[in-house]
Amino acid sequence: MPSFEARERAVVESAIQRHGHEPGPLIVVLHAVQDALGYIPPAAIPEIANGLNLSRAEVHGVVSFYHYFRTEPHGRRVVQVCRAEACQARGGAALEAHAQRRLGVGFDETTADGAVTLEAVYCLGNCATGPAMRVDGRLHSHVTPERFDALTGPEGRA
Amino acid sequence: MATRIYVPKDATARSLGADEVAVALAHHLGAAVEIVRTGTRGMLWLEPLVEVDTPAGRVGYGPVGAADVPGLAAAGFLKGGAHPLAIGLVAEHPFLKNQQRLTFARVGIVDPASVADFVAHGGYQGLERALAMKPAEIVQAVTDSGLRGRGGAAFPTGIKWKTVLDQAAPQKYVTCNADEGDSGTFADRMLMEGDPLTLIEGMTIAGLAVGATQGYIYCRVEYPEAIEALNTAIAAARAAGYLGASVRGSGRRFELAVRVGAGAYICGEETSMLESLEGRRGEVRVRPPLPAIKGLFGAPTIVNNVISLATVPVILAKGAEHYKHYGVGRSLGTIPLQLAGNLKRGGLVERAFGLSLREVLEDYGGGSASGRPLKAVQIGGPLGAYVPAAQFDTPLDYESLAAIGALLGHGGIVAFDDTVDMAKMARYAFEFCAIESCGKCTPCRIGSSRGVNVIDDLLAGREPERQRELLAALCETMIQGSLCGLGGMAPFPVQSALKHFPEDFAPRGRH
Numbered sequence: 311m312p313s314f315e316a317r318e319r320a321v322v323e324s325a326i327q328r329h330g331h332e333p334g335p336l337i338v339v340l341h342a343v344q345d346a347l348g349y350i351p352p353a354a355i356p357e358i359a360n361g362l363n364l365s366r367a368e369v370h371g372v373v374s375f376y377h378y379f380r381t382e383p384h385g386r387r388v389v390q391v392c393r394a395e396a397c398q399a400r401g402g403a404a405l406e407a408h409a410q411r412r413l414g415v416g417f418d419e420t421t422a423d424g425a426v427t428l429e430a431v432y433c434l435g436n437c438a439t440g441p442a443m444r445v446d447g448r449l450h451s452h453v454t455p456e457r458f459d460a461l462t463g464p465e466g467r468a
Numbered sequence: 469m470a471t472r473i474y475v476p477k478d479a480t481a482r483s484l485g486a487d488e489v490a491v492a493l494a495h496h497l498g499a500a501v502e503i504v505r506t507g508t509r510g511m512l513w514l515e516p517l518v519e520v521d522t523p524a525g526r527v528g529y530g531p532v533g534a535a536d537v538p539g540l541a542a543a544g545f546l547k548g549g550a551h552p553l554a555i556g557l558v559a560e561h562p563f564l565k566n567q568q569r570l571t572f573a574r575v576g577i578v579d580p581a582s583v584a585d586f587v588a589h590g591g592y593q594g595l596e597r598a599l600a601m602k603p604a605e606i607v608q609a610v611t612d613s614g615l616r617g618r619g620g621a622a623f624p625t626g627i628k629w630k631t632v633l634d635q636a637a638p639q640k641y642v643t644c645n646a647d648e649g650d651s652g653t654f655a656d657r658m659l660m661e662g663d664p665l666t667l668i669e670g671m672t673i674a675g676l677a678v679g680a681t682q683g684y685i686y687c688r689v690e691y692p693e694a695i696e697a698l699n700t701a702i703a704a705a706r707a708a709g710y711l712g713a714s715v716r717g718s719g720r721r722f723e724l725a726v727r728v729g730a731g732a733y734i735c736g737e738e739t740s741m742l743e744s745l746e747g748r749r750g751e752v753r754v755r756p757p758l759p760a761i762k763g764l765f766g767a768p769t770i771v772n773n774v775i776s777l778a779t780v781p782v783i784l785a786k787g788a789e790h791y792k793h794y795g796v797g798r799s800l801g802t803i804p805l806q807l808a809g810n811l812k813r814g815g816l817v818e819r820a821f822g823l824s825l826r827e828v829l830e831d832y833g834g835g836s837a838s839g840r841p842l843k844a845v846q847i848g849g850p851l852g853a854y855v856p857a858a859q860f861d862t863p864l865d866y867e868s869l870a871a872i873g874a875l876l877g878h879g880g881i882v883a884f885d886d887t888v889d890m891a892k893m894a895r896y897a898f899e900f901c902a903i904e905s906c907g908k909c910t911p912c913r914i915g916s917s918r919g920v921n922v923i924d925d926l927l928a929g930r931e932p933e934r935q936r937e938l939l940a941a942l943c944e945t946m947i948q949g950s951l952c953g954l955g956g957m958a959p960f961p962v963q964s965a966l967k968h969f970p971e972d973f974a975p976r977g978r979h
Contacts (some may be wrong), residue, residue, distance in 0.1 A: 322838055324808070333746075333765060334745060334746035334747035334748075334765070335728060335747055335749035336677070336748070337727070337728075337744065337747050338727070338747070339717060339727055340730070341689075343728070360558075361729060368748075370747050371748075372747070372748060372749055372873070373747040375732065375750060375751075375906075376729075376730035376731055376732050376750070377730070377732060378689050378729075378730035378731030378732075379730055379731075379733035380667065383589065384507040393653030394649045394652075394850070394900075395652060395806040395809070395846055395850060395882050395893070396652040396809045396880075396882045397651075398769075398893075398896070399808075399809030399882055399885075400837070401605075401883045402811055403892075418668040420845075431690060431731070431766040432649065432651070432903070432904070433649055433650065433651045433652075433653075433690065434479075434690055435479065435648060435653070435654040435657040435690065435691060436479060436480050436483055436654070437651060437652045437653065437654055437806065437808035437809065437810050437814070437816060437880070438480065438512040438654070438806070438807060438809075438811070438814025438815055439483065439512055439515075440515070442483065442810070447629065447692065448483075449482060449485050449693075450483050451477050451480065451483040452484075467517065
């Protein structure tokens with residue numbers, strides 16, 4: 311089995327090879343890397359800059375601008391809770407508080423055991439049946455605190 | 469012969485269990501049924517809504533859970549049999565029957581992945597017309613229809629296209645803004661998931677109209693279901709000869725690709741979206757030059773919202789006169805309104821401009837989901853004003869809303885019951901602006917954070933009169949001094965909350 315670094319490098323090289331020729335390719339490449347690794351390793355930034363003929367500052371600037379790009383590995387599960395108005399109108403604030411209390415972390419943090427990463431999102435387009443959240447990509451409606459516990463499972467216990 | 473049944477594949481329907489229902493139906497009924505995954509009709513409180521083809525039309529059952537399937541089968545639902553979940557003929561449901569669906573005519577009805585189904589339901593008639601027209605004639609038809617940008621800015625679409633058409637350039641682009649970040653809006657998502665070929669058709673027509681050979685759909689990463697539906701539909705359109713080097717054998721090229729955003733509300737602003745499409749930080753550009761003159765990669769570029777582009781096919785197919793026959797004053801055509809937040813019947817209502825807010829909230833929405841009185845609605849996303857119950861008789865069109873200091877935006881309507889704390893909502897408006905500010909201009913970057921502090925001070929009772937003055941001045945500075953609508957409009961919800969609900973801003977104890 312190749313070392314993690316070698317795998318990282320292979321992912322980055324493959325992403326550049328596949329998308330580097332497209333116009334304005336940086337964000338497309340970053341998506342490919344994060345899709346494969348779950349995050350953008352800081353060590354990948356000079357590699358990407360080199361591959362796309364950009365400065366490291368340009369790549370870092372883009373990675374840090376967009377909320378979606380992570381620079382650290384995420385937990386085994388990723389829980390994204392919507393904080394936007396339509397969900398607030400259906401009890402979203404109580405869900406936000408519950409999620410943080412239950413997991414024992416704030417937004418954009420991962421539990422100490424690496425089980426769950428909690429993220430805030432601003433609208434999932436699921437605004438008529440809120441509060442909404444995604445768990446490992448899967449969208450849910452009417453998320454009460456009880457449903458939050460059921461959906462995040464035993465790993466979601468602080 | 470197998471009975472055809474329809475189960476939505478829409479993200480909201482799936483969030484309520486539609487996939488499990490589809491599996492249960494296949495498991496229990498096997499070869500007796502052919503399951504077609506569609507978009508949603510937009511009656512979201514009934515999802516998952518299962519529809520059955522009967523000689524009388526499609527009969528609906530909803531909301532269906534996987535556990536309901538054996539009972540439905542026993543009740544003979546494949547023949548439209550009676551069952552507590554039956555809603556009768558779907559098209560006759562008052563929520564749908566009383567709509568005027570032009571842009572959303574096929575959503576929830578067709579298989580979004582099938583070109584053949586699209587064409588069988590009137591799809592690509594607009595493109596066929598456009599292929600027989602001169603570019604200037606296509607632009608004129610869009611201008612004559614009165615269509616204004618449905619993303620929120622309401623700029624006349626035909627005028628924008630004319631500007632791009634008039635530029636002599638070797639490369640032009642058509643870009644679709646599918647960065648639908650406003651809370652309370654999901655019309656773009658519903659259309660992209662339920663009838664993506666209509667958007668593809670609209671963009672192809674736009675390309676023919678202005679001489680652009682490449683299109684990009686900039687879709688937000690929060691919409692993975694829509695991205696998948698778009699990619700599937702683009703591949704199907706290409707395979708059927710509707711995209712590529714020679715659209716329908718016309719010798720005219722149009723290519724289309726989806727680009728995925730990365731979680732930045734500001735990228736819904738058109739110049740910021742162009743920066744992002746070019747692979748950069750989504751910082752807004754100073755205008756002029758307009759994107760129509762110097763847009764993507766410096767080339768003349770159409771930037772239109774999903775709904776604007778998806779409305780072009782019906783305008784070309786049925787004529788500008790037919791389209792502008794709907795609506796009032798300078799708000800012509802139809803608007804897809806999205807009923808969100810605390811409403812009993814949330815969903816999508818496409819109607820001609822001019823119906824009243826009360827009609828939407830009560831007749832369609834059925835009042836609050838909680839059963840408590842509605843206190844306020846926010847229209848047009850996080851930068852839209854809060855409208856109090858006393859103004860619920862306002863007609864929903866661009867001019868009537870402007871007259872009460874509100875805006876229609878992208879047509880999202882978020883309802884709040886009387887438990888809402890308007891000071892908290894005002895604070896959130898600033899907080900959201902601070903989180904999403906691109907940082908390029910000071911009024912937005914600093915003003916939004918200061919706004920949070922000032923509201924905190926006001927509520928804590930620290931020199932409340934001074935904080936009120938400060939807040940008023942801060943709002944004015946942001947409105948006047950910001951580069952784009954994020955900082956320039958974030959004060960609207962704050963000012964409207966202060967104006968209509970001053971009692972909510974009284975100093976309180978620790979909070």
